[in-house]
Every structure is written in C-alpha cells, then in structure tokens.
Amino acid sequence: EVLRMATTTSTDNTGLLDYLAPEFLKDTGIELQWVSVGTGKALELGKNLDVDVLLVHAPEVEKQYVQDGFGVNRRQVMYNDFIIIGPPSDPAKIKGKTVKEAFISIATKGAPFASRGDKSGTHVLELDLWERFGYGQPEKENWYIQTGQGMLDTINIAAEKVGYTLTDRGTFIKYEDNYKGNPPLVILVEGDEALFNQYSVIAVNPVRGDHLRYDLALKFSDWMRSDKVQKMIGEFSLLGKPLFVPNAK
Amino acid sequence: MHYLSDGFKAAFTILLSGQEETFNAIFTTLKVSTFSILLTLAAGIPLGFILGYYSFPGKHACRAISDTLMAIPTVVVGLLIYAFISRSGPFGGLGLLFTLRGVAIGQFFLGLPVVVSLTASATEQMEDSTRLTLMTLGASPGQLAASSLWEGRYAVVAAAMTAYSRIISEVGVSMMIGGNIKWRTRTITTAIALETGKGQFAEGIALGIVLLSIAFIVNGAVSVARKRAAS
Amino acid sequence: MHYLSDGFKAAFTILLSGQEETFNAIFTTLKVSTFSILLTLAAGIPLGFILGYYSFPGKHACRAISDTLMAIPTVVVGLLIYAFISRSGPFGGLGLLFTLRGVAIGQFFLGLPVVVSLTASATEQMEDSTRLTLMTLGASPGQLAASSLWEGRYAVVAAAMTAYSRIISEVGVSMMIGGNIKWRTRTITTAIALETGKGQFAEGIALGIVLLSIAFIVNGAVSVARKRAAS
Amino acid sequence: MTYIYELENITQSYAGRTVLEVSELKIERGSILGITGPNGCGKSTLLRILAFLERPRSGRLLFKSIPVHDINEQLRREATLLLQETRLLKRTVFENVVYGLKARAIKEGLTRKVHSALEMVGLDPEDFAGRHWFQLSGGESQRVALASRLVLRPEVLILDEPTASIDANSARIIARAIVDAREKFGASIVLVSHDIEWSYSAADEVISMFSGKIRSKNIENIIQGPWEEGNDGTVLRYLEDGQIITAAGKPGNEYSMGLLDPGDIILSLDYPGNSSARNTLRGTVTRMNLEDEGRSILVTVNIQDTVLTSRITKGSLSRLGIVPGSTVILVFKSNSIRWA
Amino acid sequence: MTYIYELENITQSYAGRTVLEVSELKIERGSILGITGPNGCGKSTLLRILAFLERPRSGRLLFKSIPVHDINEQLRREATLLLQETRLLKRTVFENVVYGLKARAIKEGLTRKVHSALEMVGLDPEDFAGRHWFQLSGGESQRVALASRLVLRPEVLILDEPTASIDANSARIIARAIVDAREKFGASIVLVSHDIEWSYSAADEVISMFSGKIRSKNIENIIQGPWEEGNDGTVLRYLEDGQIITAAGKPGNEYSMGLLDPGDIILSLDYPGNSSARNTLRGTVTRMNLEDEGRSILVTVNIQDTVLTSRITKGSLSRLGIVPGSTVILVFKSNSIRWA
Numbered sequence A: 001e002v003l004r005m006a007t008t009t010s011t012d013n014t015g016l017l018d019y020l021a022p023e024f025l026k027d028t029g030i031e032l033q034w035v036s037v038g039t040g041k042a043l044e045l046g047k048n049l050d051v052d053v054l055l056v057h058a059p060e061v062e063k064q065y066v067q068d069g070f071g072v073n074r075r076q077v078m079y080n081d082f083i084i085i086g087p088p089s090d091p092a093k094i095k096g097k098t099v100k101e102a103f104i105s106i107a108t109k110g111a112p113f114a115s116r117g118d119k120s121g122t123h124v125l126e127l128d129l130w131e132r133f134g135y136g137q138p139e140k141e142n143w144y145i146q147t148g149q150g151m152l153d154t155i156n157i158a159a160e161k162v163g164y165t166l167t168d169r170g171t172f173i174k175y176e177d178n179y180k181g182n183p184p185l186v187i188l189v190e191g192d193e194a195l196f197n198q199y200s201v202i203a204v205n206p207v208r209g210d211h212l213r214y215d216l217a218l219k220f221s222d223w224m225r226s227d228k229v230q231k232m233i234g235e236f237s238l239l240g241k242p243l244f245v246p247n248a249k
Numbered sequence B, C: 001m002h003y004l005s006d007g008f009k010a011a012f013t014i015l016l017s018g019q020e021e022t023f024n025a026i027f028t029t030l031k032v033s034t035f036s037i038l039l040t041l042a043a044g045i046p047l048g049f050i051l052g053y054y055s056f057p058g059k060h061a062c063r064a065i066s067d068t069l070m071a072i073p074t075v076v077v078g079l080l081i082y083a084f085i086s087r088s089g090p091f092g093g094l095g096l097l098f099t100l101r102g103v104a105i106g107q108f109f110l111g112l113p114v115v116v117s118l119t120a121s122a123t124e125q126m127e128d129s130t131r132l133t134l135m136t137l138g139a140s141p142g143q144l145a146a147s148s149l150w151e152g153r154y155a156v157v158a159a160a161m162t163a164y165s166r167i168i169s170e171v172g173v174s175m176m177i178g179g180n181i182k183w184r185t186r187t188i189t190t191a192i193a194l195e196t197g198k199g200q201f202a203e204g205i206a207l208g209i210v211l212l213s214i215a216f217i218v219n220g221a222v223s224v225a226r227k228r229a230a231s
Numbered sequence D, E: 001m002t003y004i005y006e007l008e009n010i011t012q013s014y015a016g017r018t019v020l021e022v023s024e025l026k027i028e029r030g031s032i033l034g035i036t037g038p039n040g041c042g043k044s045t046l047l048r049i050l051a052f053l054e055r056p057r058s059g060r061l062l063f064k065s066i067p068v069h070d071i072n073e074q075l076r077r078e079a080t081l082l083l084q085e086t087r088l089l090k091r092t093v094f095e096n097v098v099y100g101l102k103a104r105a106i107k108e109g110l111t112r113k114v115h116s117a118l119e120m121v122g123l124d125p126e127d128f129a130g131r132h133w134f135q136l137s138g139g140e141s142q143r144v145a146l147a148s149r150l151v152l153r154p155e156v157l158i159l160d161e162p163t164a165s166i167d168a169n170s171a172r173i174i175a176r177a178i179v180d181a182r183e184k185f186g187a188s189i190v191l192v193s194h195d196i197e198w199s200y201s202a203a204d205e206v207i208s209m210f211s212g213k214i215r216s217k218n219i220e221n222i223i224q225g226p227w228e229e230g231n232d233g234t235v236l237r238y239l240e241d242g243q244i245i246t247a248a249g250k251p252g253n254e255y256s257m258g259l260l261d262p263g264d265i266i267l268s269l270d271y272p273g274n275s276s277a278r279n280t281l282r283g284t285v286t287r288m289n290l291e292d293e294g295r296s297i298l299v300t301v302n303i304q305d306t307v308l309t310s311r312i313t314k315g316s317l318s319r320l321g322i323v324p325g326s327t328v329i330l331v332f333k334s335n336s337i338r339w340a
C-alpha cells in the first residue's frame, strides 16, 4: 500500500523523511511516497486531491485551509525554530538582540536582508514580523532582496550580499554542514518566542475524492504522534545538533 | 571553484562505487527519455515534413505555433499537463500523475515543437530539383516524404538530437509530473535540482557530469550510425 | 483544468491591468535574452561554420562536445558559472553574481552549443557546388562563410530560433545566477517557478502565456524578416 | 491512329507571365518526338506538364485518350521525365538506378535490370554501380540519371537535354538506347535537345517551339533585330557586312525575331537575274548535314556572324557542286519571314 | 613567348584512382584553348586545378611563371572558372552577377557592368536583372552564370561546358563574347566543350584528352572494342555490317579504345588498288564541316553505327565531288591506330 504525501522542502532536505520512511514501512507495511515542494504548492496538490496527506509548517494558512474544507485532522507533530543569521562582522549590530530590535536595526541601517518572497512558511512569518514591528513589508528598498527561492538559495544569496536573513534552524544546520562547520553566515538572533516554527500533519479531506487513502493518512498521523516516533524525531540530528523538537498534542 | 574539482571527484565516486540511488535515477532517466524521444520522432518527423512541404490554409499559423512552442518553459508544460492529469482534472482517472508515463507525455510535448520546426525548416530548404527528381522516379507521397527526409538526413538527425537534448535535460516536467519520488520517478535532473536545493553543489555538478556522459554516449552512437548511413 | 481558464484570464488581467511587477519581469526577460542571443549568435555562427566546413584534427571531438553540451541541464550551467563568479570563486571580484550580466553569460553557454551544432550541421549539408561556386567567384574565406550561411539561411535562422527558445525558456541559470531577485533579476521564468512553488498554478500558466506571447512576437518578426530576405 | 497525348489550348504562366501556349499537339503512341527551340521558349515547361509534374493553368490534356484531371504518382509512373537539371540522390549509383523500381515495389532481378540499364548508357556496371553520387564526372552523372529512367521501362519516356555534357560517342550510344526503348518495350518518347543533328538521329520528327508556342514541324532560322523601317512598308535588317535582309509585315517591335523556314531558302551560285525574291545574300558554306535519314541536306551558310540554314535535296547539291568553303547566294522572299 | 600556365607532371587522384596525368602543358598568355574528350577523361579535374580550386596530388604548376604553392582567393580572383555543374546563388540575377565584383570590393558602375555582362550573353537586363534564381530556364541560368564570370574581366577565364543547354543562336553569341573577352581585356581562355564545332569557332586550338592524359593537339576518332586477335599479330574489330578494322600493336585489353587521327584517314571514291593501307572501309558521308577558319574540312562518315571523321583539304573535296549522302571509301594504315 502506498501513501502519498506532499511536504515542504525542509523535511526532505534535512533527511528527516529518509530517516522516518523505512521505519514507517516496517511498522505499518505502508510505503510512504512524498513530493517535496513549497508549502503553497503542497497545499495546492492536496486541494487537487493528488496526495493523501500533508506535512507542512504555516499555521495560519493551514487553519484557513482546514476551515475551507480542504483538509481535516490537522495535528501538530513537531517544531523547530527560526533564527536570524548574518555575517560575523554584523554591520547592523544585531547580535544577541531581540527579533524586534534586530529587524528595526537592519531596516534603519539598510543592511542587506534576503527575503524568500515565496509565500512559504518562513516568508509568511517574516512578513508577519515586519507587520508586528510596525514596518509593513519593505518592497522596493535597495537593501531588501526578495529572492523567490528556497531557504538554502536564499541563505546563499544573503551570504553573497554579506547580509542577513531569517531561516529555520534545520536548513541552517544543513548549511553549516555544507561548509564543514565554518559558514560565511552565523547565528546572530535565536531563542525568541516569536520564532517558533510549527509543523503539522493534515489529512486531505476524504469526502472530496473516493480514491483518497484517508485510512492510511490517519495511520501516518497517528504513527507520527506515537511516542516512539516522537522520540525518534527528537533524536534526529545533524552535525550532532538536534533539528526538530517533537510536540505532538 | 572547488565545486568543480569536488564535482568531478564525486562523479567518479558515484559511478565507480555504484551508488544504488544514482543508478536508479540513471536508469529512470534513460527509460523515460528513450520512450519520449521515440514518441516525439514518430509524430514530429511526419508533421514537420507536412508543415515544410505542403501548402495548405493555416500552414503559416501552424508553423508559427510550433516555433513559438519551442520556447515554452518546461515547468509550464508541466503545469498544463498537470491540469489535465491531476485527480481533479479531466484525465485524473488515468492515474498518470507521479508516474513515468505521465512524464513521457509531458516530454513528448516538449520535444515535439523542436522536431516539427527543425524538420519543417530542413524540408523547406530542400532543393526543388530533389523533389522533382523523386517525383519523376514515381515516388508516392509517402516515399517522397521518406526519401526527401533521407536526402536531408543530416538536418533530421540534428533535429532529433536537439529534441533529445531538450528532453533529457529538462526538469520542469519531471519535477511537476513525476514528483521526484525516490526510487520511482527520480531522474538525474530532478536529483540535480534536489542536491542543488540542499546546497550540495558538488553532488549537483557530479550528477550533471553523469547526465552529460549519457548524452555523449547517445550522440556517439548516433554519429556512428550517421557515418555508416552516409557511406 | 480550471487552471487553464483561470490562467488565460489571469494572463489578460496581468497584461491589461499593467501589473508593475510583471512588466518589470517582462522587461528584464527581454533585456537579458536579447543580450544573450546576440552574444550567442556572434560567437556560435562562426564557430559552427568552422566546425561544419573545415577539416582539422579534433574536429569530430569538438562536434561531439558541442552536441553533448546541448543536453546540459540549465541548472548545471548555473552551478558551473556560479562556481566561477561566486565571491569564493576565481572571478568573484567582478561582482557578476545576481546581476543580469551574469545571467547573460550563463545563457550564452546554454545557447552556444545549440547554435554551433545546428549551424555546423547546416554547413555540412551545404552542396559542394555552392562552395565551389563561391570560390570561383573569388570569395575570401570570410565572404565564403558569410555567403554559405546566407545560402543556408533557413537552417541558420532555425538554429537561432532554437537557441533563443532555449535561452528565453530556461530557468536554471536565471535562478542560480540571477537569484530571482524581485525588481532586479526576476525574469518571467523565475517568476513562473516562484508562482508554481507557491501553488499559484494559474498565475504560473498566465506568466507562461505571457512568455509565449513574447516568443510569438519575436518569431513573427523573424519570419517577416526571413520572407523579406527570400524575396 | 492512337495518340498517347492530346493537348488542346494548354497554357502555363509563372508570376503572371504566360510562358506556354500550345493550341494543339498530338503525339502518336510509339513515336519519338524531338522538340527544339531557343532558351526560355517553354520546352521544359511543356515537358513538366507532359510528365504530370505540374498542372497547366488552362486547357485540356488527354493521356491515352482519357482527360487528365488529377495528377498523381500513378500517372507519373507511366510517363517518366529526365529533368534538365539532373540531380542524383545522395546514394550510390546502384541505389539511384534502382530507386524507381523499388518505388514500384518491384523486387525481382533488380541487379540484372540495373546493370543492363547502366550498360545501355555506356557505363560499365562493375566500375560504376558501387560509386557514390559525388564520385562521378558531369557526363557520368547525367548518364546515371538517364539509366535510372530507362530501367523503369515506362510507357512514355520524356528527356530534357539528355545529351548536355555527354561526349559525342556516348551521345550516339544514348540515341541508340532511346530507339531501342521504343523497339524493345514500345515506349513513346519525347526529347528536347539543342543538338539538332542529334535530335534528328534519334527522333522520327523534330518540331520547334518559340516564345511558348509550337511554331512548326521544322527547324527555323531565327533572325534577330534590330529592324529598321524601309520606305515601301517593309522592314530591314542591316547585317554586319552591309548586306540587308528585307522582311514584309510588321514586327512586334524593333527587337522582334524573324523566323525563316530553311525550306524557303534557295541556294544558287550566282545572283539570280530578275526575281520576285527580295533577298539575295552572299555567304560561305560552313557545314552540310545529311538530314532525315538521307532524304534532304541542311546547308549552313555564314554571312559573317549571321548564320542561315537552307534545306535542299541531294540532287540539287550535286548539281550545284558546293562544298564547305564555297561561296553561295541565298535567295528568299521577304514574306517568307514570319514574326515570332 | 610568355605562358600563363605551365604544367609539369601534374597528377590528381580520387579515392586512390589516378584520374589526371598531364606530363606537360603550356598555355600561352592571351590564347583561347579548347579541350575536348570523352566523359570522365579528366577535363573538369584539370580545370579545377587551373582555377586553383584544388591542389594537384603531385607535379609542378606555374602561373605567370611563378610556381604555385598555396592556393587562395587572390589566385582565384585572377582565374575564374565557370563550373560544369553551374549553380546560381539564391539571389536575384543582378545579385548573382554582381557578387564577384562586390567580393573584390569594387563599388563603381556596378549596374552598368552587370547590365553589359548580361547583354554579352544575350539576356535583356531590363527583363532579367530583377528575376530570382528560380525564375529562369535552364539555358538562362547557364547564361547568368557565364555573365557573372565575364563581368569580372579576369586574367584567365576557364569555362567548363559553357554551351551545355544553350541554344545554337545563343551559343554563337557566347562564342563571340569569349573572343571579345580576349580582345577587350586580354583574357587568356580555356574552354571545355563536347561541341567540337563550337570549340573550333571560339578557340585558337583544340586539344583532346583521354583517360586523364592529353593525347593530341587534335580531335581523335575513338574506336571502341571488343578487339579480337588476328593471325598476323594484328587485332581486329568487327563492325556491325561485317566490315573489319585492322590495327597493329597490342591493346591493353579486349575493350581498349583505339585512337585514330582524322588526318590519317584518306577518302576515296573507289577501293584503292594495291595499297599499303590495311583498312578500306565503305561508308556514307553524313556531315561536312568547315574547320579552322576555312583551312580544312572535316568529313564525317557513318559505317552503320560506327562514325569516323576524316580531315581533308577544300581542294581534295572539290576534286572528289562528294556531298552528304555520298558513298565513300575510308583508307588508313593499321598502325595509324594508337592505343589509349
């Protein structure tokens, strides 16, 4: 039996799914096939009934999605956190500051800031932060670089421009790993409440298509939230650094 | 820069160490691209000949459309095919999404305009005297087409190779329709996209080298065949 | 399916309502692709002629390389160029990364093998009598090249259009080297990739239609020019 | 009498210019018809119509007494044309010659047939069958092209300049092959050639065309302008040596061509006394050809750069005792000259 | 005496077969040299070497007394070849003719030059200059190709079959244009043609080639095999009507060709009595041509399908009183036949 899932690139790129899928097969006899795309595209694939289950991280959008009847059974499974990274020289002097101070400092100093600009979970959060700090989205500012690309590409662009960006920790660890632990950008702001990144599993609403494997989707959802898997998620690490924090409810 | 040397090293490692994943992607790539190009040539060469040879109302419009479709981004073809074969699309019942057959259909539409346009232009360039010679020898329309294309075989082979290049190097359709599902629909190009997305540039380059090696072998085979045909 | 109708509607909306973003991307696309294709033709046509016309040691190897490079995935070209022009690369100092000039360099390498291979095959197919006729009329090597290509102008135009199609529809280089930076290096194809990634498929298709409209206009202009040249 | 072709009011035009206007032409089955005429007079155009390669703009064309409406390869297989601009396929000689047979799905005795066709045009099959199209001299290519038509044994064989760039010896071999084609498999043959002697050696009858029209069942002398007006309603052509040709009627314009039938020219050794013929020109005999299987002789006379040919009987020639180099007087009436 | 070309032991070979072997050939500056010979004898190959289109495999080639090592467009601009397989560029007639001028960066009087070149080949510039390459008849194309060489006024003009598919009238115009080219701008001219009469009308001298070699400064009769061995060391060729040609020496093989100089054949009305000549053949006169500006006459005699040409003086001809159609006896010695 095959369960099809659409997920965001972060879960795939970090290798989490390669770590979990064989275990899922062993436990349930279900083969997990996933396509890793942007959050928006993942949701759209679900809307079109091309996948049975979603693993995504954009809580506000997800809630709306469920409300609109596209998905059911949204369950939180884990989170990681966002961090602000930048060059070690830190021209905007944000190291150790709060997110709010950091954003304001970057904006007032006009230090290069790379935004994903792709309506991804990360981007949605970033826009929300600008909003909250009373800035609105900087649009045509010279220092504000809207990449429209994935997280790693955006980090690379920030590095080339010697600027800052907002990233999820998992991708950053992967990035560090690519540079053998000596990356051009380093963590400058972390640990702020505002920087939580919640991942949820959503089953595609089975009333919308007969072929949907809602049963398998629920099995996956339950399996992900089982103690054993939650523990596995907590143990998953890269370069000795844990990537995700399980928080199934 | 170091990506380059790393890439070359990685390419050798991949090929020599026999990484199963990569061989699976290579095999998938070969399977789907061979199928796609055969489909494309079977339909494209006759269409291209008709477009280049005969005069009929709407000929110029057809030609313009074919020329234009050469410039369609692969991801747009992916999207369009997706619109049809997604579960919520008209052909959703066929279950083509996330299958290699689905990818082949998309690649067929990618390769088709290339073969049609280049074959049509080769046919247009054919000397009138070749056409008349074949006609005076009693060639039927079908024989005329086959023999004209044989006379212009260099151009037809070039058309085929250009289309094959487009098919084997594309990523939009393979990604959108195939879904880059490991062990199933992952091709070399989607694997490259994945590695690049992960920031593993050396691996991306290594896979690129692998892909080019395949293209090189295919080209080599074609030019041996062509040389044999010429003599 | 609804993506199609939505896409068409959106395409009209975009073009008629004059969305600034989209026009910026259209303009960027035109600018960079025009520059790239001119560069490509300037280098590729002479190289292709030399490759198809003269015999020299290594000719077949060159031809095989050019044929093979037609199949290089755009993202691999992006990666390779990136390796050279990134800050840590040997030409990092030129500041080409995330600029349209950088993109043009990448697209030049994408288009070059297409122009070289197709021009070479057109040259190879040239009748010997054409060559001899030009020689007896006293053409110098340069004039011989220019006039031979003029005699085979259909094939050369087809080569140019195929290369232009590859350039204007590619996304790998534009994304990797240009960076898809809004208001700066975002082209239509990178915008399509972005919209598609966002799940806004109708917008992706709409932009695809916009791109094809551009290609259609360019092709139209070329065929008018070609018809004028033929008469 | 059965006709293989009957043409009525056939016209053809290119780019708005009428290049062919044949009011009537009937070709007998089994005949060998030669066609001659100046460059651009429409010979190849006529042949393309006879070979069903193009449709006439107007007129009626009957093939074997059946009106031809649609042209298709079935018709073309019965009437095979050797094009003026011969072109070999990019294959070996053997494959060139065998092509039409294969197109007709003939499978038996291919090698034998091809070899005998090559021999018919004087090419040694051993030496030539395996050669590539580019390994031939001009005349050899032309002969391969001819062989690839002969091998088909078509009902009608139409040849456009088959001896262009063929040496004299081989041209004789080809003339023989053409006559053989008629005798061995009953082909009807139409051939165009500028070599009038050769045409006569192969054909039963030679007709001449001029400006798209069939002018006469005969060879014509062509007198080019400029014409000047005479004072008694005639027009005059001053020749290089001061002699004058006088013609009656009105030419289309100053540069129109006058046509003069060789049979209308009388040869004489002296200027005739009182004669109704307005033209008496002195010239030198440069050539004498036996024509039409010995029934008459064509005597070519140069008046400096102007060349006129007269047709006389063998008896007259013996009586006059002229040889190439003799000076003779050409006598003809002003209204023997017709306007093209 | 200055020579424009001097060739010594020039050879050329294709695919391992030697197709040209010229041990010596000197061409005088300002001369018009005609070359004739059967298909495939190497004429075009020789012309390509003279026009610096290809390098001989071996031998010494001097152009204007300077040894030629590298061939390049500078040399080619001095020696222009009209190819046998003429091909127009895909442009208008005007652009075809003007091409070579533009290639030489000539900018003045282009229109005038092109128009006068078209007139030289008998094409009306008004009518033809604007036409496209595909709007021409075979002969018209050929003439445009010739015009595009004449317009260049090269030092050497090399013409390969310039009158193939050209009508007789236009061929005369072209012969005149060739002679004019020599007279007006001092061109040296080499021309190849199968039309021997035409060659004589244009050239000072006509040489003939055979199997890659220059055989004689003369036209040759070619006697094709099969040869059979006679009983006294001679070889015999049985003709169609039972008469026999006897030759001395050894042919290369059964199918070798015998060459016979027309000057070696004596014509007579009766069989000679006692004669040292082994060959006495009866045939019918089919043609008599004034040759070489009236100095001699070529008489063509058919012995059924075998054709032999004899060269005699005007005096002899008058004395014999033969005309086309007369029966004559050809007399020649067995050792007049040489082996190709």
Ligand SMILES: Nc1ncnc2c1ncn2[C@@H]1O[C@H](COP(=O)(O)OP(=O)(O)OP(=O)(O)O)[C@@H](O)[C@H]1O
Pocket (backbone or CB within 6 Å): D014, D015, D019, D037, D038, D039, D040, D041, D042, D043, D044, D045, D046, D084, E134, E135, E136, E137, E138, E139, E140, E165, E167
């Ligand atoms: N495609 C064309 N467009 C316009 N005019 C054409 C075209 N083809 C031929 N002609 C003209 O039609 C006339 C007849 O051409 P055709 O080829 O029949 O002559 P021809 O008698 O065969 O001459 P030649 O002896 O030179 O072969 C010529 O004046 C030629 O210029």
Ligand SMILES: Nc1ncnc2c1ncn2[C@@H]1O[C@H](COP(=O)(O)OP(=O)(O)OP(=O)(O)O)[C@@H](O)[C@H]1O
Pocket (backbone or CB within 6 Å): D134, D135, D136, D137, D138, D139, D140, D165, D167, E014, E015, E019, E037, E038, E039, E040, E041, E042, E043, E044, E045, E046, E084
């Ligand atoms: N590329 C080639 N490869 C092999 N043989 C060739 C090639 N080109 C010519 N030949 C041969 O060389 C010989 C000489 O050819 P060439 O063209 O010089 O003859 P030619 O005297 O001009 O004949 P024609 O009267 O038919 O034009 C011929 O036997 C021909 O078959």
Ligand SMILES: [Mg+2]
Pocket (backbone or CB within 6 Å): D043, D044, D045, D084, D160, E137, E138, E139
């Ligand atoms: Mg013709």
Ligand SMILES: [Mg+2]
Pocket (backbone or CB within 6 Å): D137, D138, D139, E043, E044, E045, E084, E160
């Ligand atoms: Mg030749």
